[in-house]
Amino acid sequence: MEVVKIVMLGMTGVCLGLLLKETKPEYAVYISLAVGVFIFSYMTEKIAYLFSSILKLREYLPLEEKYLTVLLKMIGVTYLAQFSSGICKDAGYSSIAGQIEIFAKLYIMVLSIPVLLALMEAIHSFLA
Numbered sequence: 254m255e256v257v258k259i260v261m262l263g264m265t266g267v268c269l270g271l272l273l274k275e276t277k278p279e280y281a282v283y284i285s286l287a288v289g290v291f292i293f294s295y296m297t298e299k300i301a302y303l304f305s306s307i308l309k310l311r312e313y314l315p316l317e318e319k320y321l322t323v324l325l326k327m328i329g330v331t332y333l334a335q336f337s338s339g340i341c342k343d344a345g346y347s348s349i350a351g352q353i354e355i356f357a358k359l360y361i362m363v364l365s366i367p368v369l370l371a372l373m374e375a376i377h378s379f380l381a
Contacts, residue, residue, distance in 0.1 A: 255295075259292055259295065262288060262291060262292060263288060263292065265288075266284055266285065266287070266288030266289075269284050270284045270285055270343075282343065282344045282345075285340065285343040285344070286340055286343075286344075289336060289339065289340055293336055296332070300328075300329075300332070303328075304325060307321065307324075307325065308321075319367065320368060320371075323364050323365065323367065323368055326364055327361050327364055327365070330357050330360055330361055330364070331357065331361070333357075334353055334354060334356075334357030337350075337353050338350040338351075338353045338354050338357075341353065
């Protein structure tokens with residue numbers, strides 16, 4: 254039922270934004286930002302639960318901590334980039350939103366390089 258609350262909050266924000274866009278368009282962006290911050294703050298509780306669950310999972314599986322750290326960083330970068338890109342698009346700055354998305358994709362690629370190198374080393378050790 255939590256999803257219904259978030260959907261209703263989002264739809265209320267959209268309706269308020271549409272109403273204000275005709276009379277006070279500058280306030281529509283603030284409404285969008287406020288609703289986005291509320292949803293994001295609510296989402297942080299779920300992300301904290303996800304992190305604690307992944308840490309418990311680490312107790313059962315023999316995973317190296319650096320790979321788990323990389324995975325958590327990728328998840329965080331994805332959420333933050335999507336959130337900020339959406340805010341920029343709502344404000345009418347699509348070019349900045351696109352640049353944020355491109356940077357986030359490049360950053361995720363940079364974060365994944367150590368994992369890719371470890372995979373290549375494992376394949377090389379099997380073949381040698």
